[in-house]
Amino acid sequence: MKKFEEKSFRSNSIFKGKVISLKVDDVILPNGKEAKREIINHPGAVAIIAITKEGKLVLVEQYRKALERSIIEIPAGKLEPGEKPEITARRELEEETGYGAHQLTYLQTFATSPGFADEIVHLFVAQDLYKIEEKADLDEDEFVELMEVTVEEAEQLVQEQKIYDAKTAFAVLWMKSCLTKK
Structure with missing residues (x-):
């Protein structure tokens, strides 16, 4: 397990566009509680x-x-x-x-906005x-x-x-x- 890892147990695709997509994941936090994460996927x-x-x-x-x-x-x-x-x-x-x-x-x-997006820039x-x-x-x-x-x-x-x-x-x-x- 990765330090402070949040395991997704459900993912809901909200939007798929030309450049990005948006999903909301339900996650289990390291302390066992649940939370939601809004995530933007970007091709880099x-x-x-x-x-x-x-x-x-x-x-x-x-x-x-x-x-x-x-x-x-x-x-x-x-x-x-x-x-x-x-x-x-x-x-x-x-x-x-x-x-x-x-x-x-x-x-x-490097990551551009790791709090909510997976975009990386080379x-x-x-x-x-x-x-x-x-x-x-x-x-x-x-x-x-x-x-x-x-x-x-x-x-x-x-x-x-x-x-x-x-x-x-x-x-x-x-x-x-x-x-x-x-």
Whole structure:
């Protein structure tokens, strides 16, 4: 048994959508009592810390309906069924930024909201970037604006809450840490 494990004894599917599904599980807690857990299932995603030859971070600004505002983020996207994260990372980098990467390095995987969702994000660092001659098309419901910023400019965007999501804030901290070590 895993430490603090909660065993599901009933699961009720509530919704199945294009990106997520929602279920409610009845669980037995470690103390033997019962509780309900609302769980969002997600296929997983990738995110890319893309760094230009000039040492700038490549970002995209896009509207996020759940927040009712635009935010600035590192390129990212959902895994397709059976797709390896590296393939997704290369595709999303090309689609969202028009860049390819000669060097794509896996950094780490993390959970985005483990209190209620199983989504994990595979984080990559893309370096030795090059412009794609024939840029891949964005998804038909996706609208982004590309920007390239220094670490200091990215930190300012965090302070202004224009960078507002955890994966991008992590990317800024990672870059600051790596660039100051050189």
